[in-house]
Amino acid sequence: MKIYRANLIDTPTKDAFRVLYHGYIVVEDTGVIYGTYATLPEELQGFAVEDLGDKMMIPAFCDMHVHAPQYRNMGLALDLELLPWLNTYTFPEESKYKDLQYAERMYRRFVHELWMQGTMHSVVFSTIHYPATHLLADLFIESGMSSMVGQTGMDRNCPQTLSNTTDELVEGIRNLDAYLKEQCPDGRVRTIVTPRFVPTCSDEMMSGLGQIAQELNLSVQSHLSENRNEIAWVKDLAPQAKHYGDAYNRYGLFGQQPTLMAHCVHTDGEELEMIKKNGVVIVHCPMSNMNLGSGMAPIRRFLNEGIHVALGTDVSGGHNMSMLRAIQYAIQVSKFHYGMSGGKTSFLSQSEAFYMATTAGGQFFGKVGCFDKGNSFDALVIDDNYLNYDNYTLEQRLERYFYLGDDRDIKRRFCNGKELCEPAF
Ligand SMILES: [Zn+2]
Numbered sequence: 001m002k003i004y005r006a007n008l009i010d011t012p013t014k015d016a017f018r019v020l021y022h023g024y025i026v027v028e029d030t031g032v033i034y035g036t037y038a039t040l041p042e043e044l045q046g047f048a049v050e051d052l053g054d055k056m057m058i059p060a061f062c063d064m065h066v067h068a069p070q071y072r073n074m075g076l077a078l079d080l081e082l083l084p085w086l087n088t089y090t091f092p093e094e095s096k097y098k099d100l101q102y103a104e105r106m107y108r109r110f111v112h113e114l115w116m117q118g119t120m121h122s123v124v125f126s127t128i129h130y131p132a133t134h135l136l137a138d139l140f141i142e143s144g145m146s147s148m149v150g151q152t153g154m155d156r157n158c159p160q161t162l163s164n165t166t167d168e169l170v171e172g173i174r175n176l177d178a179y180l181k182e183q184c185p186d187g188r189v190r191t192i193v194t195p196r197f198v199p200t201c202s203d204e205m206m207s208g209l210g211q212i213a214q215e216l217n218l219s220v221q222s223h224l225s226e227n228r229n230e231i232a233w234v235k236d237l238a239p240q241a242k243h244y245g246d247a248y249n250r251y252g253l254f255g256q257q258p259t260l261m262a263h264c265v266h267t268d269g270e271e272l273e274m275i276k277k278n279g280v281v282i283v284h285c286p287m288s289n290m291n292l293g294s295g296m297a298p299i300r301r302f303l304n305e306g307i308h309v310a311l312g313t314d315v316s317g318g319h320n321m322s323m324l325r326a327i328q329y330a331i332q333v334s335k336f337h338y339g340m341s342g343g344k345t346s347f348l349s350q351s352e353a354f355y356m357a358t359t360a361g362g363q364f365f366g367k368v369g370c371f372d373k374g375n376s377f378d379a380l381v382i383d384d385n386y387l388n389y390d391n392y393t394l395e396q397r398l399e400r401y402f403y404l405g406d407d408r409d410i411k412r413r414f415c416n417g418k419e420l421c422e423p424a425f
Pocket residue numbers: 065067223262314317
């Protein structure tokens with residue numbers, strides 16, 4: 001049993017922060033939260049308490065959409081929109097991951113940066129290459145962080161150097177799944193079925209991926225309705241599908257297994273209804289949507305309709321791996337919406353954005369994302385002393401941290417109950 005005393009702040013629901021000034025959080029040896037308390041109950045008196053003083057303790061971040069092999073391009077090459085951007089900058093960079101030495105050099109930096117940014121849970125695209133994907137999964141195992149790692153499927157409309165076959169991909173998924181179930185029986189690092197998006201995946205590949213997802217009971221991730229030219233192209237490529245989402249749904253890749261769909265900037269009508277009915281989780285990536293000129297996803301509307309929305313950085317469409325920036329931009333984009341609609345919508349609140357960055361993503365992993373009893377203990381200790389020079393409330397301190405803070409303020413990181421020190425890479 002471990003007991004910490006700190007200023008606890010989290011979002012069990014999206015509508016408000018839950019705060020506990022100088023409260024206690026009790027963690028079982030299994031890494032599960034036993035409870036949070038304003039005063040320690042009698043049965044816990046006598047246990048040692050680690051007092052973290054006036055620091056804040058918040059749930060660790062969950063980045064639900066990020067491309068590990070685009071790490072080198074982060075903050076670069078943002079002068080094109082999605083389709084030419086992929087062909088000009090992204091596919092050539094991803095092709096380099098055939099070289100395992102290059103992959104190791106970059107993936108070590110990528111995993112280190114997740115640690116640095118306090119992103120203890122991530123859902124990651126790798127490339128088409130099995131050896132590099134396996135290596136990335138090994139780095140996550142070594143780091144102690146939790147991740148879902150997907151070998152990316154692509155077999156059309158892409159360079160020959162960045163194309164795999166359905167058989168190769170299905171075999172890769174099978175091998176990685178078996179390996180990770182043996183190495184991580186607790187599911188801390190898992191694989192996820194990852195068709196890149198409809199334009200690069202033939203019907204045969206989509207069908208193979210749908211089958212393997214169901215057979216191995218794996219989650220699914222992809223991209224949906226990000227850009228207008230992309231949507232028009234999908235209409236040509238999959239004329240039998242009722243809408244873009246249906247092009248996944250026909251193959252069991254749209255909520256039949258737990259599914260993440262990034263972007264949904266232009267999702268509406270029947271596609272939105274299908275997302276709702278199938279329980280698909282939308283991953284909002286505001287940084288990327290702005291950088292690639294894709295548009296503004298109507299997140300307020302999605303939330304009002306009861307759709308689950310989590311947050312992602314989408315590096316390198318997104319230019320920064322900090323979930324603080326994702327929170328900030330999510331709020332700011334929603335304010336653009338508000339302004340453009342003449343005030344007909346309402347913009348996202350601080351607690352809604354924080355909820356999307358922690359609890360909403362965490363639920364995709366299981367009992368993760370807030371400090372509820374029975375949840376896995378995933379937390380960051382934040383020293384915001386330099387920002388906290390007057391009588392700010394905890395909510396105000398967190399708000400200032402969203403806008404003014406960065407990774408240097410994160411003093412300690414916990415994942416699945418274990419404190420994670422800086423990886424030696
Ligand atoms: Zn993406």
